[in-house]
Amino acid sequence: MQTRGRSQAGFTLLELVIGILVSAIAITLLTSTLYPQADKAGETLQRMRSAELAHSILNEIWGKRFDENSGVNGGVPACGSADGVPCADDPTGPSSKNRNDFDNVSDYHGLTINSLMLNSSQRYVDRYPNFLMSVSVGYRDSSTKAQKLITVTVTTPDGEDIVYQAIRSNY
Structure with a gap:
């Protein structure tokens, strides 16, 4: 009687070892390149929320008049000009006005x-938990008092301070 050769299916030990080695290299590449990107995505999201907060504050400030003594909608002549009334004092601290009554750029000094x-x-902290924010307003050049420098500093939950600045002119 003649025995026929039977083909065997399966992997040899060498093939299994090579397969495990290739899988280990692939996992190492994934963990060293792709997974750290997830942390950066969180930082990017925090920076976007920081920009959103600062942009909303700056847009609001931008729509207000330059000074307590400035005319509504700019008005001519501008305060501090030769033909205009003198400008109000420098902003020194948080406005004593009700938040909804802020009507000029200086009122925002000290907003947090x-x-x-x-x-x-609602307070800003309700919408942006774990963020910090402060607003300061001062004259860009105290001798002319023609422009105010508005600085909004936002600190992300990771502790990164991001500074946003705008200049509001007296016109």
Whole structure:
């Protein structure tokens, strides 16, 4: 009787070892390149939220008049000009006005993350938990008082300070 050769299916030990080695290299590449990107995605999201917060504050400030003594909608002549009334004093601290009554750039000096949002009973911290924010307003050049420098500093939950600045002119 003749025995026929039977083909065997399966992997040899050498093939299994090579397969495990290739899998280990692939996993190492994934963990060293792709997974750290997930941390950067979180940082990017925090920076975007920081920009969103600062942009909302700056847009609001931008729509207000330059000074307490400036005319509504700019008005001619501008305060401090030869034909105009003198400009009000430098901003020295948080405005004593109700948040909804802020009507000029200087009123925003001292605004923080714990301040009320415009026309709301919510505070900025309610919308941006774990963020810090402060606003300072001062003259860009104290001798001319023609421009105010608005600085919004936002600190992300990771502790990164991001500074946003705008210049508001007296016109």
